Amino acid sequence: MKKFSLLLLLIPTIVLANIPVKNTPIPGGIAVIDFESNHANPKASYNKVPLYVQHIKDQHYQVLVGIPLMEKLGKKTIKVQDFSTRLLDFEVTKQTYTEQYITLKGKNKKYVNPNLTHMDRIKKERPILSSARKIFSDKNLSSGLFIRPVNGVTTSPFGLKRFYNGEARRPHTGLDYAGDIGTPIKAPADGKVILVGKFFFNGNAVFLDHGQGLISVYIHMNNYLVKQGQFVKQGDSIGTIGQTGRATGPHLHWGVYLNQTVVNPNLLLGKINEI
Numbered sequence: 001m002k003k004f005s006l007l008l009l010l011i012p013t014i015v016l017a018n019i020p021v022k023n024t025p026i027p028g029g030i031a032v033i034d035f036e037s038n039h040a041n042p043k044a045s046y047n048k049v050p051l052y053v054q055h056i057k058d059q060h061y062q063v064l065v066g067i068p069l070m071e072k073l074g075k076k077t078i079k080v081q082d083f084s085t086r087l088l089d090f091e092v093t094k095q096t097y098t099e100q101y102i103t104l105k106g107k108n109k110k111y112v113n114p115n116l117t118h119m120d121r122i123k124k125e126r127p128i129l130s131s132a133r134k135i136f137s138d139k140n141l142s143s144g145l146f147i148r149p150v151n152g153v154t155t156s157p158f159g160l161k162r163f164y165n166g167e168a169r170r171p172h173t174g175l176d177y178a179g180d181i182g183t184p185i186k187a188p189a190d191g192k193v194i195l196v197g198k199f200f201f202n203g204n205a206v207f208l209d210h211g212q213g214l215i216s217v218y219i220h221m222n223n224y225l226v227k228q229g230q231f232v233k234q235g236d237s238i239g240t241i242g243q244t245g246r247a248t249g250p251h252l253h254w255g256v257y258l259n260q261t262v263v264n265p266n267l268l269l270g271k272i273n274e275i
Contacts, residue, residue, distance in 0.1 A: 016053040026095035032067040039082030046078045052212040066258030097159035131208045132195040140211040142189035146268040152177035158264040173262040174255030179241040181250045187232040203244025215257040218246040
């Protein structure tokens with residue numbers, strides 16, 4: 001196997017048919033890697049997980065790599081497979097996220113230290129949610145920049161280091177938008193509904209597949225207006241804002257997964273400075 005080093009472009013040249021993501025190789029970001037190939041359908045993978053590959057023009061292709069929030073800094077390598085296997089490098093650089101301390105009282109305290117009954121439910125739900133995040137469909141179902149699912153104020157940014165009743169929890173894996181219960185939630189891009197249901201932590205939730213491992217999730221909803229297997233268009237109503245699951249007030253939590261990794265949704269909105 002021959003190894004290549006690759007220069008990452010800060011502002012890649014993109015045509016409108018694809019997703020114009022800027023190179024942001026940080027934990028929780030998206031690395032954009034350009035390569036040339038005369039193969040009709042090249043593939044790529046990172047840590048054995050398939051990656052999002054888009055055709056730009058002629059023999060110019062581009063790989064989008066979701067970088068885990070807990071990823072160590074330094075050089076990383078992806079595999080590109082066309083007529084042979086190539087190794088392409090990119091560098092993960094430092095990003096500092098802020099901290100948030102949340103106090104849960106009364107009935108909401110169960111979300112900090114769930115009892116045995118709740119833990120049994122959580123364990124049963126875990127593989128269902130995990131399977132949805134791992135779906136990889138070969139066909140791109142959307143193109144171009146995403147739109148915001150709601151117009152509310154962002155109350156919790158992506159990557160926030162959260163503490164519930166003083167106990168450390170996972171960093172915030174999406175964006176929280178404030179809104180009144182019943183406010184419509186719009187699909188930010190074309191996609192297929194791959195999961196709907198009511199879950200312990202997430203409450204009422206919807207998962208959309210946008211193709212090639214690009215998955216978006218909507219949780220704490222009051223209700224959902226779509227069914228599993230349904231195709232939706234950008235701007236279609238998929239549900240309404242609520243306060244179900246582990247939520248201290250009515251809001252929408254919007255998350256995005258790329259190659260089974262949570263990434264900052266703002267990057268798909270073209271807002272590179274809102275990180």
